[in-house]
Amino acid sequence: MKISIILAHPNPGSFNHAIAGAAADGLRQNGHAVVFHDLCQEQFPALLPASELQKDAPLEPVVARHCAEIAAADGIVIVHPNWWGMPPAILKGWIDRVLRMEVAYRFVANDKGEGVPQGLLRAKSAIVFNTANTPEDRERTIFGDPLETLWKKCIFALCGVKSVQRRTFSVVIISTPAQRAQWLTEVREIMSAHYPPEARSATTQVSNFETSLSP
Amino acid sequence: MKISIILAHPNPGSFNHAIAGAAADGLRQNGHAVVFHDLCQEQFPALLPASELQKDAPLEPVVARHCAEIAAADGIVIVHPNWWGMPPAILKGWIDRVLRMEVAYRFVANDKGEGVPQGLLRAKSAIVFNTANTPEDRERTIFGDPLETLWKKCIFALCGVKSVQRRTFSVVIISTPAQRAQWLTEVREIMSAHYPPEARSATTQVSNFETSLSP
Numbered sequence: 001m002k003i004s005i006i007l008a009h010p011n012p013g014s015f016n017h018a019i020a021g022a023a024a025d026g027l028r029q030n031g032h033a034v035v036f037h038d039l040c041q042e043q044f045p046a047l048l049p050a051s052e053l054q055k056d057a058p059l060e061p062v063v064a065r066h067c068a069e070i071a072a073a074d075g076i077v078i079v080h081p082n083w084w085g086m087p088p089a090i091l092k093g094w095i096d097r098v099l100r101m102e103v104a105y106r107f108v109a110n111d112k113g114e115g116v117p118q119g120l121l122r123a124k125s126a127i128v129f130n131t132a133n134t135p136e137d138r139e140r141t142i143f144g145d146p147l148e149t150l151w152k153k154c155i156f157a158l159c160g161v162k163s164v165q166r167r168t169f170s171v172v173i174i175s176t177p178a179q180r181a182q183w184l185t186e187v188r189e190i191m192s193a194h195y196p197p198e199a200r201s202a203t204t205q206v207s208n209f210e211t212s213l214s215p
Numbered sequence: 216m217k218i219s220i221i222l223a224h225p226n227p228g229s230f231n232h233a234i235a236g237a238a239a240d241g242l243r244q245n246g247h248a249v250v251f252h253d254l255c256q257e258q259f260p261a262l263l264p265a266s267e268l269q270k271d272a273p274l275e276p277v278v279a280r281h282c283a284e285i286a287a288a289d290g291i292v293i294v295h296p297n298w299w300g301m302p303p304a305i306l307k308g309w310i311d312r313v314l315r316m317e318v319a320y321r322f323v324a325n326d327k328g329e330g331v332p333q334g335l336l337r338a339k340s341a342i343v344f345n346t347a348n349t350p351e352d353r354e355r356t357i358f359g360d361p362l363e364t365l366w367k368k369c370i371f372a373l374c375g376v377k378s379v380q381r382r383t384f385s386v387v388i389i390s391t392p393a394q395r396a397q398w399l400t401e402v403r404e405i406m407s408a409h410y411p412p413e414a415r416s417a418t419t420q421v422s423n424f425e426t427s428l429s430p
Binding site: 010011012040046047048049050053083084085086087088089090092093095096099116138142143144146149150153154155 | 225226227255261262263264265268298299300301302303304305307308310311314331353357358359361364365368369370
């Protein structure tokens with residue numbers, strides 16, 4: 001399968017980078033093709049210009065490439081910290097520019113845009129990994145955990161991605177190295193559960209089996 | 216009073232611009248000082264760099280200026296379209312960079328960051344104007360209206376702004392000119408209700424009174 005990983009954290013040494021790296025490793029070990037984007041490192045141009053508001057607007061090549069990739073992905077993995085109950089601005093801009101009309105969704109004929117769109121993404125599942133420094137119960141009871149609603153209902157459901165698993169690791173700032181290592185193991189397990197080894201490639205499977213027995 | 220207006224829409228001819236303009240006019244007519252930022256037109260640098268993650272990081276002059284202004288504001292008006300249940304990326308970046316620790320909130324002593332912060336903004340009230348092309352009941356029942364939670368609970372409550380009124384104008388795309396004119400009148404009314412004429416300036420009040428009687 002072809003899996004897109006979209007990572008947004010400005011610090012290359014962040015735990016978000018470790019999560020995205022573990023996800024990519026796990027997927028590759030299972031024989032999948034990984035399209036990996038570290039938006040900050042790549043300096044993704046996050047601000048949607050007025051000229052792009054129209055449905056058939058010409059797109060910057062880098063945006064057009066992101067659109068083609070996400071449309072072709074069999075699975076999507078999103079990794080970002082919880083900043084104000086939302087993704088960092090660069091990822092918000094990726095959503096604004098890449099998940100556009102006719103790429104990620106379409107309004108039905110005779111609808112001027114006020115109606116119910118039809119999802120267009122090919123991916124059947126998405127995984128969202130978040131990090132947070134707010135304890136889980138406080139995030140849910142005080143803030144209503146808006147990222148749960150945003151990713152599942154506002155974004156992926158609208159784009160036609162039916163299965164979305166979200167896992168938040170918290171509280172990162174006071175976590176021990178052992179805890180973080182355990183979280184990364186969990187990332188690999190989640191990847192394998194959703195994107196198991198490619199059945200068609202016997203070679204890959206044997207290779208994985210050997211790897212798992214190595215000391 | 217000193218009121219900050221923060222506007223985020225890439226099209227200078229947008230209805231968001233009309234809302235922000237009506238809000239500024241109404242405030243000035245009531246004798247208030249308006250600090251007006253059209254983030255897109257000003258090309259606000261929206262992406263928080265890794266170097267700014269630390270509490271005492273040096274800030275770009277434009278970010279430092281925004282921080283000083285929002286800390287000094289007696290009232291805050293936010294204007295943006297609902298894009299994916301969130302603000303456009305440029306405004307998300309303004310939140311990320313400007314509403315920073317020690318400007319908008321502070322963690323109490325001996326708290327490593329996992330606890331409950333103390334709000335620092337001087338403003339007692341904020342008004343959020345949104346535009347949407349999703350009907351209001353669909354936004355609430357299907358998407359859970361995340362902007363309500365984000366602005367009231369995740370952002371302003373945390374920064375110490377206790378009173379937040381939010382008004383969403385929808386469905387903009389199928390609205391008539393008469394409807395939009397009525398919405399702009401409502402914007403002025405909301406401004407006057409929250410930020411009435413400065414009592415200390417008799418001249419301003421008389422001037423307003425005269426204006427209200429003119430044909």
